[in-house]
Ligand code: SF4
């Protein structure tokens with residue numbers, strides 16, 4: 001029959017229409033369908049039914065640990081009364097070299113005698129150019145630069161507000177632990193592991209067979225790379 | 231065109247491999263062919279005088295009837311320019327046969343192969359635009375990606391872009407004495423931009439613009455009884471149906487299309503030049519931004535090309551993860567493509583949003599695995615960046631994938647089938663509209679669903695297998711009517727096949743749990759161990775995506791980086807598909823090709 005195809009399609013639309021109301025009714029007695037964390041958690045999951053719209057910015061979907069937005073610099077947790085602790089960055093320059101659009105500028109620290117100091121004097125990221133690729137965080141050997149989860153960076157002035165300096169970029173380790181707990185723990189374990197094997201290697205210096213230590217080190221690196229599982 | 235292009239009927243030719251075919255050609259043209267003896271290069275160098283004859287032989291009798299890719303290369307050290315042709319055999323599959331023609335850099339004249347392979351038309355225009363090749367016999371040699379009044383040839387090695395800093399990244403100004411600056415502030419008008427000497431904008435550049443319409447032919451008096459007037463109109467660049475900034479200069483007789491010229495390049499950013507400045511690894515996130523709907527597949531093609539150059543091996547788990555990612559990408563892309571096609575047909579939003587529910591789930595998975603929904607930047611040379619995540623949206627990852635692949639996606643396809651397939655309006659608008667014959671599809675170098683909907687079962691996953699596709703059991707989807715409706719159906723078929731593949735991949739993922747995902751320690755500063763060229767081709771959701779990469783030994787940057795983009799080349803056949811149809815059909819025909827402007831304009 002001509003028009004049957006259209007009617008079949010209409011039935012699908014009708015089903016969606018009805019389901020969305022049924023889901024409203026389901027949530028009515030459970031705190032409502034919107035502005036309710038329990039409901040939000042299932043709305044866009046495999047169990048989601050009916051309307052899947054999220055009312056941003058009132059509601060926000062949680063982001064996964066690996067989510068990456070403009071990077072930040074990790075510092076030690078701040079001593080009382082201060083905003084940050086000691087910078088982890090050693091100004092080795094790897095992130096500046098690997099950054100595909102070249103939006104990281106680092107001025108390496110100098111000791112009074114002119115030798116390089118493992119600390120950046122200045123550190124800039126132009127977030128207009130940053131492509132949020134995460135390469136800097138992936139290749140930093142000191143876990144000193146990490147990808148942030150804060151994606152709301154809109155501003156009124158593009159030309160003056162979008163070059164982030166060291167102050168703007170620095171965030172304490174506790175922040176990283178908070179936004180990416182599993183990843184932070186895996187990284188800490190890998191660091192400890194590498195530290196251990198280094199110590200053992202030092203203690204054994206002079207003896208000729210460092211094979212075991214080398215293996216342990218390789219494993220540690222591998223672990224660090226994979227971030228174990230998180 | 232005759233049957234010849236579909237079959238390869240040369241009597242007595244048994245071996246269709248590139249090597250055997252090259253030997254045969256050498257017998258015929260001993261004077262004009264020499265081996266490409268450069269370190270790590272393959273194929274033959276052909277004298278410009280004979281390229282047309284040799285192309286014709288390849289196309290009409292030796293079975294290499296498909297021009298996969300044509301691109302220029304600047305060999306500045308030898309003061310030469312080179313065109314590289316990758317030709318493939320639709321019937322026999324296998325590796326492409328590579329031809330090269332070298333011409334003088336100061337006088338780069340060579341014959342056009344467009345009369346033999348119409349699919350070369352836009353690619354030759356691009357080579358002219360980017361390098362300044364003069365193709366004799368080309369029907370319409372104009373700039374294509376840059377604007378008509380552009381000065382210089384931006385892919386030549388000695389051309390410098392505005393904001394030029396250094397030839398290669400990483401730039402010395404970033405470390406250790408990094409003093410930040412905003413490049414655009416240094417680019418005050420004229421300082422870092424090259425204009426021809428004495429050039430002042432006066433307003434007469436407009437003339438160049440009219441060139442866009444020059445190739446459009448008028449045929450008058452088609453309908454003597456009705457008085458109609460021919461008009462040329464522009465659809466786009468800002469038009470809701472062009473899926474981005476894309477323009478079509480259309481000549482109409484009443485409502486009927488008499489001629490159509492696509493005008494593109496509004497999103498041109500010289501991706502390839504950026505790629506040649508970049509380090510090898512730095513290119514991976516840039517490939518995300520080509521066809522931004524399917525970044526995983528883009529990554530895949532590029533890493534395959536570089537892995538060929540590096541001789542890298544990929545551990546088993548990484549290969550399975552790659553296939554998982556690219557097949558999910560294919561589904562996500564086709565859900566999008568069909569949704570938009572229906573949008574173009576007038577089914578505004580509703581079906582599209584139904585398809586998106588499942589696409590969202592796939593993107594959620596990508597986000598959990600790679601950190602980004604669309605700009606995945608997930609693959610690395612010798613593996614992938616991270617293992618699968620622990621969980622996705624509150625579910626353990628394997629359970630999530632299982633439910634997605636066995637429940638949600640099949641259900642969504644089923645629902646789409648009920649919603650659309652039988653719909654009388656879709657059938658009326660789609661059937662017989664935008665027809666492309668199999669011969670034309672091959673001749674125009676169409677790829678992917680466009681080619682296969684025209685009855686040509688050519689799929690690189692089977693024809694020239696890569697990764698683990700040889701070990702997987704799936705069929706090449708093919709439809710025979712070559713119209714809009716079949717291009718819709720074939721995408722559904724392909725999603726079904728992708729689901730089949732995914733179902734086979736899941737057990738392997740479970741088996742290899744905990745296995746290595748990268749071959750050795752990932753390096754950020756890769757120096758190419760040997761010189762050479764590589765062409766990495768994958769069956770991207772939109773068609774053959776190829777990366778032609780060459781490198782010098784110990785270099786950290788590609789010497790040449792070219793993207794064979796399916797969206798761009800599929801557009802070559804657009805005029806052919808549109809002529810004789812109505813304006814409203816153009817919108818749907820364009821939708822059925824499924825282009826992404828990020829990839830068209832590069
Ligand atoms: S790679 Fe890490 S330690 Fe090195 S400069 Fe960058 S942030 Fe600092």
Ligand code: SF4
Nearest residue numbers: 099130131133134136
């Ligand atoms: S995320 Fe990518 S683009 Fe941004 S600073 Fe890091 S390396 Fe550079």
